[in-house]
Amino acid sequence: TRSTRPQRMLKAVQKNATKGNPKSVISAIDYFCKHSEWAMNVGDEKGSILDSVVTEVNPSTVLELGTYCGYSTVRIARLLSPGTKLITLEFNPANAAVAKQIIAYAGLQDKVILVEGSSGDLIPQMKERFGITTFDFIFLDHWKDRYLPDIKLFEECGLLRKGSVLLADNVICPGTPEYLEYVRKSPRYESKYFPAHLEYTKVEDGLEKSVFLG
Numbered sequence: 374t375r376s377t378r379p380q381r382m383l384k385a386v387q388k389n390a391t392k393g394n395p396k397s398v399i400s401a402i403d404y405f406c407k408h409s410e411w412a413m414n415v416g417d418e419k420g421s422i423l424d425s426v427v428t429e430v431n432p433s434t435v436l437e438l439g440t441y442c443g444y445s446t447v448r449i450a451r452l453l454s455p456g457t458k459l460i461t462l463e464f465n466p467a468n469a470a471v472a473k474q475i476i477a478y479a480g481l482q483d484k485v486i487l488v489e490g491s492s493g494d495l496i497p498q499m500k501e502r503f504g505i506t507t508f509d510f511i512f513l514d515h516w517k518d519r520y521l522p523d524i525k526l527f528e529e530c531g532l533l534r535k536g537s538v539l540l541a542d543n544v545i546c547p548g549t550p551e552y553l554e555y556v557r558k559s560p561r562y563e564s565k566y567f568p569a570h571l572e573y574t575k576v577e578d579g580l581e582k583s584v585f586l587g
């Protein structure tokens with residue numbers, strides 16, 4: 374039967390990237406998406422903004438919502454301090470299976486905890502299952518309709534502390550208007566918009582960085 378796009382992306386990584394070299398894995402995926410098949414990775418333009426925020430925060434506890442094929446997982450994990458791990462949640466088992474292999478190809482498997490399941494179910498389990506007190510950095514990149522309920526879940530579960538940074542992809546395209554209104558209006562967040570474009574296109578999109586004020 375016909376392969377899937379994530380499976381073809383994995384083949385492109387195995388063919389064109391160097392094992393153990395995260396930068397080459399990132400480049401191979403971007404090349405595949407620019408020249409072969411578009412895919413919903415955060416991409417290199419928004420990815421550079423992601424890199425700069427991760428570097429600035431230098432987080433000890435990291436959560437990613439929406440692994441997909443592991444592109445942003447690799448981008449984040451390659452920047453983490455030794456001994457720091459990131460937890461990434463993926464709803465789709467087939468995507469998780471590809472992501473696991475791409476993360477391993479980059480040599481970052483020891484810095485990543487990949488968990489299959491829905492964010493709504495898993496967020497309340499973070500403390501008990503992974504010994505998390507609060508998250509220093511959260512990357513929201515799963516499903517636009519989950520951004521608002523999930524940020525409220527973070528608050529309810531006491532997973533945010535003064536200075537926790539949330540970075541959200543796709544706030545313009547596909548768009549998360551209710552989430553944007555919430556973080557921009559709430560006195561408990563300091564929000565900033567980073568304009569960019571939808572990955573591998575000229576369509577407007579951007580990242581919203583929101584700092585929890587406690």
Ligand SMILES: O=c1[nH]cnc2c(O)cc(-c3ccc(F)cc3)cc12
Nearest residue numbers: 413414415439514515516543546547
């Ligand atoms: O569903 C998505 N989850 C996470 N990231 C996404 C992302 O970066 C882009 C898109 C997307 C954007 C335009 C389009 F025509 C089709 C899909 C979806 C997701």
Ligand SMILES: [Mg+2]
Nearest residue numbers: 415514542543
């Ligand atoms: Mg995205």
